Amino acid sequence: MGTVSFKNIHVRIESCISWLEWSLLALALLLYVYFIAMTVIQVVLRQELLVSVQEAETRVSNLEASYIEGSSVLSQDTAASLGLVEVPTASYVTVAREGHDRLTRNQ
Amino acid sequence: MRTQLLIRIRILVVGIVIFACIIIVRLYILQVAHGQSYRAEANNQYVRSSRDIFDRGSIFFTLRNGERIAAASLKSGYMLALNPNQIEDAQHVYDTLRKHMDIDKELFFARAGKTEDPYEEMARHVTPEAAELIEKEDLKGVQLFREQWRYYPGGSMASLVLGFVGFGEDGITQKGQYGLERYWESVLERQTDRLYVNFFAEIFTNAREAFSSEETPRVGSVVTSIEPAVQQALDRVLLKTQDEWGAKQLAGIIMDPKTGAIYAMSALPSFDSNLYSEEKDARVFRNPFVEDVYEMGSIIKPIAMAIGLDEGAVTQDTTYNDTGNITVDGYKISNYDGGARGVVPMQEVLNQSLNLGMSFVADKVGGKVLGERMKAFGFGEETGIDIPFEARGLINNLDSPRRVEYATAAFGQGIALTPIATVRALAALGNGGYLVTPHFVTHIQYENGAEASVAPDDHVQVISEDTSREITQMLVNVVDDALRGGTVAKEHYAIAAKTGTAQMAHDGERGYYDDRYLHSFFGYFPAYEPRFIIFLYHLEPQGARYASETLTAPFMELVDFLINYYDIPPDR
Structure with missing residues (x-):
């Protein structure tokens, strides 16, 4: 009786170990396929992202060129044509602060 | 039998795992350890040009x-x-x-x-x-x-x-x-x-x-540190000046005299960086500020005067007898107009840009000391500016045993400097007496997101702060009383400035042209706490002899722009 019992336990343990081994193998294979697939996807996504970055950089470059060109047109003549008048003399006020004065431009 | 089967399965599993490990290790060796050399071999197959x-x-x-x-x-x-x-x-x-x-x-x-x-x-x-x-x-x-x-x-x-x-x-x-x-x-x-x-x-x-x-x-x-609006203002002013005076070459710089950070630098003729391949003459790519050397002329006088003040050899009130010309080592030295002024103080030497007055200062300081002090101002060395091909000045005359070399060096003749070395030396007059390193780049933004400051922080003192204040006061007097008869001075802004009109040396021969000049103009403001130093020069302008005629208006236009753009409050 004891011998039979011991044999049954031994068989069950062996069976568990087998299932565990097969499960681990299956898991390893699945993980391997999954990570390879994810890596491939990441590489493709990264390349597409790089292309998007390049396109965004181009749009930004064009905007910066427009800004620089636009700012170069600003001049006193432009201001005069828009009806702006130069302040003949600027007013400055002295701000007294804790024992010393600070000269600042009138806003 | 079942046991045998299990054993075999286990052996198989272990075998597969070992095989997988071998493949992974092999892949690592191929792609990571030896990847570089295989990539080089495979370039034609895998990588586009x-x-x-x-x-x-x-x-x-x-x-x-x-x-x-x-x-x-x-x-x-x-x-x-x-x-x-x-x-x-x-x-x-x-x-x-x-x-x-x-x-x-x-x-x-x-x-x-x-x-x-x-x-x-x-x-x-x-x-x-x-x-x-x-x-x-x-x-x-x-x-x-x-x-x-x-x-x-x-x-x-x-x-x-x-x-x-x-x-x-x-x-x-x-x-x-x-x-x-x-x-x-x-x-x-x-x-x-x-x-x-x-x-x-x-x-x-x-x-x-x-x-x-x-x-x-x-x-x-x-x-x-380049500020685009300031750069555009400088470009505009240079173009206007070029149209008016037709110089062969024209250049300008606007810099912070206390840190050496450059807000704008420009020269004509220039080029479009997007269209560089269309340029026929590669000389247009050279930066004359760092690559060319010139005898700067009278613009050097404030430096020599500051040395005289710092050495205690002269004061603002020291006088000398100006006879119009003198002979040193057999060479005749005269003022720009050959005229005598009688007994004049040092202030008048700067006001009227008198060569004889500067030779007097050189004599009082002593040739050897003057030579050493001028070298301390960075004459003859690279400034360390962060653009390539920087040249050194030619200052052999500052080691000469002849008195005449020092007499002439004091008014900027006989020694040749790069414009950027000149600006650096002039900046020391107004910033408390320190030589700074002119530079453009202030920070690097690394790819990983970190940012580092790379602006040079070196300050070498070449004159005392008292001397700096004294020479500044003299240069403010030049603007208030002498420059264009004092008509360009600003009531509420102290501006220190000086002009320079230098005869151009003959190419490859001794002597100077009678009708070719280098005009220069430098100034800093607000004079006693300067935020900007401006230096302009042009070669062979047509139709005017003196720098005060050609460069005063451009300089003041830039001063007005900077005062308005940066909202600089008055200092007097």
């Missing part, structure tokens, strides 16, 4: 509010190539392409006619919009490849400072050729081949870096 792949760090201007705008960035588009042996009807292909882009007819047919050639580049920098339309036409024998190129949004703005990117000696790799592009090449360049590597190799490309103990190069973008 690096000519088409371009990436680079940016260069930024800094606006007055601290924000940054790109001075040099990237643009992307397409390169159009032909496969002539696939083109059946060249005329049809040409007509179709013409609808969407400019294309040279002769060039197209010449390249399309090379039927044994599978690849002919036809056009570069094709816009994405045009590329999309061409792709829809589905033309056989026409290929489009993505490309990126260097782009300068400002065009010719600060082109002498920025330089440009061009093909190196191998004709394939692109590198910075002048200016900041060249000087900061190691920071700005990128390795971009991994973008187009076969994607199985790509899987392990990043892994290599994770396992590698090699230090990856620290690359990024550079941030400059």
Whole structure:
């Protein structure tokens, strides 16, 4: 009786170990396929992202060129044509602060 | 039996795991450990020509509010190539392409006619919009490849400072050729081949870096102190001055005298960095501020005077008897007009720019001491500015045993300096007596997001702070009382300034031209706490003899601009 019992336990343990081994193998294979697939996807996504970055950089470059060109047109003549008048003399006020004065431009 | 089966299965599992480990280790060795050498061998199969792949760090201007705008960035588009042996009807292909882009007819047919050639580049920098339309036409024998190129949004703005990117000696790799592009090449360049590597190799490309103990190069973008509005103002003023006086060469710089940070630098003739390949004469790429040396003339007088004050050899009230000309070591030295002034104080020496007065100062200081002190001002050395090809001044005369060399050096003749070395020395007069390092780049933005300050922080004291204040006061008096009769002085702003009119030396011979001059003008303000130093010069201006006639108005125009733009409050 004891011998039979011991044999049954031994068989069950062996069976568990087998299932565990097969499960681990299956898991390893699945993980391997999954990570390879994810890596491939990441590489493709990264390349597409790089292309998007390049396109965004181009749009930004064009905007910066427009800004620089636009700012170069600003001049006193432009201001005069828009009806702006130069302040003949600027007013400055002295701000007294804790024992010393600070000269600042009138806003 | 069952046991045997289990044993076999286990052996099989262990075998598979060992096999998998072997494969992974082998992949690591192939892709990571030896990846570089195999990649080099496989280049022709896997990697597109690096000519088409371009990436680079940016260069930024800094606006007055601290924000940054790109001075040099990237643009992307397409390169159009032909496969002539696939083109059946060249005329049809040409007509179709013409609808969407400019294309040279002769060039197209010449390249399309090379039927044994599978690849002919036809056009570069094709816009994405045009590329999309061409792709829809589905033309056989026409290929489009993505490309990126260097782009300068400002065009010719600060082109002498920025330089440009061009093909190196191998004709394939692109590198910075002048200016900041060249000087900061190691920071700005990128390795971009991994973008187009076969994607199985790509899987392990990043892994290599994770396992590698090699230090990856620290690359990024550079941030400059150039302020675009100030740069544009300087460009405008120089163009106007060029139109008025027709000089052979004209240049200007606006710098912070306390830190050496440069807000603007420009010279004419200039070029557009986007169109550098269209320039016929490569001399236009040279930066005269750092590469050329000139005998600066009277603009050096304040430096010699400051040395005299600092040595205690003279004071503001020291007088001498000006007889109009003197003879030293057999050479005649005279004032600019040959006229005598009688007994004059040192202030008048600067007010009237008297050569004899400066020779008097040189004599009082002593030749050897004057020579050493002038060298201490950086004469004859590189300033360390962060653009390439900087020249050193020619100052052999400062080691001469002859008195006449020091007598003339005191008014800027007989020694030749680069304009940038001159500006650096002049800045020391107003900033408390310190030599600073002129520079453009203040920060580097690394690719990993970190930012480092790289602005030089060295200050070498060359005159005392008291002497700095004293010479500043004298130069303010020059503007208030002498420059154009005192008519350009500003009531509420103390401006220290001096002009210089130097005879130009004969090319390759001794002596000077009688009718060719170098006009220069420098000034800093607010004089006693200066925020800006401006230095302008031009070669051989036409129609005026003295710098005060040609450069006073441009200088004051820039002063007005800077006062308004930076809201500088009055200081008196």
